[in-house]
Amino acid sequence: MTRTEVLRQYLNPNITGIRFYPESIIWDKMGEKYLTRYINEPLRILYSDQVNATTVKNVNNRYRENYYLWRHILNDLRKYVFNEPLMFAKASIGVMRDGLLSGRRYGQIFRDVESFPCRILVILGSPLAWMLAKKTK
Template identity: 25%
Template structure:
């Protein structure tokens, strides 16, 4: 049994100047039935000092851990191991939370937790001006596979995702050597092969896209190396079955070639099975074309 309904999890890296905003949003939650687990992914600023100040104020149940820099995916794995909440609610250090977000999650989960193969809750993200990021979710699909939202029902944009901690302990992120960015698709969409989520058209997270954030740096060296690894993993896991997501199934092979070329990787390296290697070779012309179109955009760091 878990000690709390919810773990709010925040991975952070050099965000001492920003994280107090989230702290204030957590203080203002209508439900305090949560812990705040912060994993500092090797910050070189005064993040630790800022968090220690929060802890001394003794307003929230805060657990702070500092680890060697390894990327957000490794911080998530670390946080899952430390979580004492039944649900794992990832809120980034540059995010905000609406005042009733935790209460909404707890109430909705209590109403739906006994549904077979349900893994968690998905809600909306909004900009600071209140506009919904992307599109809303279909009202007639309150319970569905998370991947179906994007690849069957044409939902766009970031969404809030709160998942059962027990499930995340079973489906951890791979931690390949030398990769400090690994997209969350390798776990979130893999779970869609086995589990559903309860969807709600209610904003929970307030999201801001900063220039030092991942979204603005998707063509950095770290990012293209991570994307190349992402598509290798998605192919090997068969995350997108051809019968359910034929477009995404083909796209994996094309993007494996594209991002491997951008990253300087051998595109067949690490690909499991003769058939998958054959598909990569078959899709090489399209992948190479996309590589040529984007190679000048890579930001070397």
């Protein structure tokens, strides 16, 4: 549960061409400012009796949306690189793969990655990202 006034401070940006904005970006930014408390009690039990967007894992054609998530990891969560090196390796490959699949050029992808060390990671992961993008097309 989150206070309404806090949620209003972190609205989804209005970006044309994407179907949704990754929620984890907003939750990460909110977590930098506000204390989070966890409880070990179920507050809600969901019953799934039919196939819907929640129950089906359709990751196809989410390249534009995932691009923002990978970029967020590389730009905003850099301080956790030594805690989660695998996440940064995935993000460095993912930002290039999903960037290419969503129609971005190499130069634009490199400019969107703000720090030099993360750009180096993206360069190192580019051959694999390019092969994965070609395989996906």
